[in-house]
Amino acid sequence: MTTVDWTARGAAATAREIAQQPRLWREVAQDAERDRARTDAFLQPLLAQPDLRIVLTGAGTSAFAGGLIAPALARTLRRRVEAVPTTDVVSNPAEVFAEDVPTLLVSFARSGDSPESVAATALAEQCLSSVHHLVVTCNPEGRLAKEMAGAERSLVLQMPEAAHDEGFAMTSSFTCMVLATWLRLAGGDPGVGSAAAAAERLLAEHEDDLAALAARGYTRVVYLGSGPLTALAQESALKMLELTAGSVVAWFDSALGFRHGPKSVLDDETLTVVLVSTDAYTRQYDEDIAAELLRALDPKDVLVISAGSPSRLQAPQTWELPELAGASDVVAGLAYVVVAQLLALHTSLALGLTPDNPFPSGEVNRVVQGVTVHPLGGAGA
Template sequence: MTLLHLAPADLDRRGATHTAREIAHQPRVWSTVQALVQRQRAPLDAFLRPLLALPDLRIVLTGAGSSAFIGQCLAPALLQQLGARPGLRVEAIATTDIVSNPAQCLQPGVPTLLVSFARSGNSPESLAAVELADATVADCHHLAVTCAAEGTLARRLGDRDRARVLLLPDETHDRAFAMTSSFTGMLLAAAWAFEMALPPVEALGAAAQALLDAEADRLSALSDEGFDRLVVLGSNGLQGLAREAALKMLELTDGQWVALADSPLGFRHGPKTVLNDRTLVLMLLSNDSYTRRYDLDLLRELRRQGRGRVIALSTSALNADQALAADDVLLNLPANAPDLGLAPVALVFAQCLSLLASLKLGITPDNPSASGTVTRVVSGVTIHPLP
């Protein structure tokens, strides 16, 4: 397997074999994930449909780190899909917030579906959030989306009456430090489980593969240009994706790149001061025609001011008065694709950029934290008993 013109022997020598493979195999793995969800359709429907019919249901999408950002990508689109019902809520709340502030995150008298995203299912906060929800909420149900059959989360919820485990194929269980195929796999699995609108999986895979094939030279050139700051901007659910993209750069460069994520409108309110000549800005342009106006306003502003280099990722050429620049990235997806469909394809670009930046710095991407400051499964967390 080669990725971005990097040969297998070179990847192995530089400690990048797992990361590269797990980025590269995503277009194929997505089809496997969808087939798995389709096989699980009947039991998923039996579990989800009675809950989704509850007029006052609260859906909490949760996880820690990258897994929390999956919920942030999904929440706006899921709420829109389920429609305006006075008592219905869809919220993305990190397990790290639930564990430290259960009284402010959980509502005892409200029927709740806790959707937990977990690559390994062994993070202390993921396990504690489930137990706190059960202890606090009288009518609590669980959907766990995880990549590890042997993980504690899957084992604990596997035989509970009010729980369902959606176990992804083993290919999604990343062996590298950073979440890549596990992130996109869990994102898409949950979207398909809730029957959310997406382009066909063949179109998603083809767009990601076309990007991997066509953008190697551009990505390599960007990694050679001396940037050490990354800003990723996205609106609505794409803001969650922006946070994941920024985290990938921070993780894989062992903190040597400063990485920040925000919304296009929010970026003007202070965070814009991060821009300098060594800043690379990735703008994830929304396909929502109204939201896109605000995205384009900032894109024009940033290019006019000329601080840093700005690359837009878009599914279509822009209007004649704001054509895509030569180094913008055109995603091979329909111009009317929902933003949730843009997310996994656009993330492949950011993952590749982070991998190349890591290699450029002489870091081993499969295990980038030379000091051991961070670990693949978080450690050092004490779960304190409730008072």
Template sequence: MPDTLLATDADNPGTELWTRREIEQQPETLRATQQVLRARRAAIEAFVAPLLARPELRIVLTGAGTSAFIGECLAPWLSKLLGRCVEAIATTDIVSAPQYHLRRDTPTLLVSFGRSGNSPESLAAVELLDGHIAEAYHLVITCNAAGALAQRAGANSLVVMLPEATHDRGFAMTSSFSAMMLAALSILGGIDALDPRVPVIAAGVEGALAQAEAPAERLAERGFKRVVYLGSGVFTGLAREAALKMMELSDGAVVTCFDSALGFRHGPKTIVNAETLIVVFVANDPLVRLYDLDIVRELRRDGHSGEVIVVSAQPADGANITIPGMAQAADPDLLFPFIVPAQLLGLRVSQLLGLTPDNPNASGAVNRVVQGVRIHAAQA
């Protein structure tokens, strides 16, 4: 995707709209990501397989902001799949309080996610691990070969570079989020195991793009002041990412909240009023799904919110957006199509607010690559 090629909004000629393009390219970039992993399978398996064979190995998924939420989405599933505790700990937490998160005598694999790989905390987390843990390993999944994170990798490290198109130009991470998440799911869960599922996932994302466009337009035009995303299991992390997308793309004009289906009743439900939109991600897992549907029925019965939207792969759920062809899919595979409606809604709200989605914060208070971070020395 050359820098000279711009997507434009018909209502705002010349306005860069990388964000829309990057949302819409996700089926393609997911397929391309898996192709990259297949091509590097020998090197990846040579690095990962001996580590996963060690029962004492600790696995930490890390990143900042959206990159951290990848870990929050995947950690529950990977813990179950690998039969060990896989932890999601943000670089911002590791760097600010390493004494709570690093264990000197425990062999640790740090899986670092970075769109640009230039966030100060990303590099600092790697250096802290090397300085504070006797046996540290690094798996770097990034979209930018020139980034500091990719360039820093040395001994006991493997860098997995994703396709250039995943290095999102827009402020809000979209295709970089889904591509790095797919890469981690494939590498840690088995490239061969994920291979036959990628076409189904990509087709599900295509279906979500087609189905969610009109609802996103309608909901954006209603001008909700508050948006709540709810999800359980792997979808709690996704709800957090969805809430961030709305906050970023609206430049904070829309108040957002995220929670699990059960957790929402314990205080956060007070956010609900007539100006609140609630979006519920309904799991395929039979038990999780029961709790998701319970909160949907309760919220609709209460009638206090402006609207309750259901995103599901099950037609029987009476979903507003139903992901085609994924009724039998495992929940982590649904992460990819489920995030699409939230991305499209955030994009359209941004446009209706008169913002530039690729750079919604014109004041410069926040930046595509975080600035103003001072890294302080930590005691060994």
């Protein structure tokens, strides 16, 4: 592993919070099993309703947690599951809640103190006749956790204390909230140990490789993924933007969508990272775009992250994670995102920034400020 004086470089919290994730995932899985009776008592009557709508919400990284889970959960539960950011809920509640059906609102929040977090739950109550709340948070002292802990028709899932990231960017908070929610709503997943093992190997074997990539001085980084992994690509791009204070332009798209215009972002200073789906059908499209990029670009500027059986790609930078064979894209994504987190961390360091606080003058804040939540005149307003 790269030897860095994390404290001197202003990166101690971020580096620690990336490295601790495999341990925390195992802890989250144990907590989910111990808490099974309580969560089942809350969730099973709701999931028994055929017209239940599940809405996964949060802002920024917390919104992408919902985006990663929603399509995979819809496939698993064979029901309607949607990811809608709190920023959309708060600004357009009449559209988001236009259909008054029984709803489970799953709210993701690292701190629970962002203005939109509590406002989204209140607007759901105002607009809907029947709404239940599952709050997934890392901060028991946050406003959202405190207000919803004793509320009727609500359940709060508290992440391990160490998941309440101190660094600017969400890392372990993101993956722990994703995993905790997936385990409760999808009915468990045997792949948690495999994801932890894959991430541990990435940390041990590829951190130096990622530091070397960061040192090349890319000015643009593109992340591509399909299905649930499109949201993971979006989160990966955000990590690069956040930890480099916007100095590196980061883009995301789906494997198929990238060809429809966004491909024009590519130049000779771009690194492209393809996140390959674990689904055999979807995987073909991810490998197709990777093969196309390998033909069009210098192969050293393309990184492919893949699970399961060996890729058909002849790429110099294809990192196979056989531990993840048979895992869902959600669980595989836990390991995949560690690559993006480490790349962003080392790119920030290469630029001479302080990853724990890449905005020392306060242009962007760890907990969003400056939002005015305006009253809604009525459910149909």
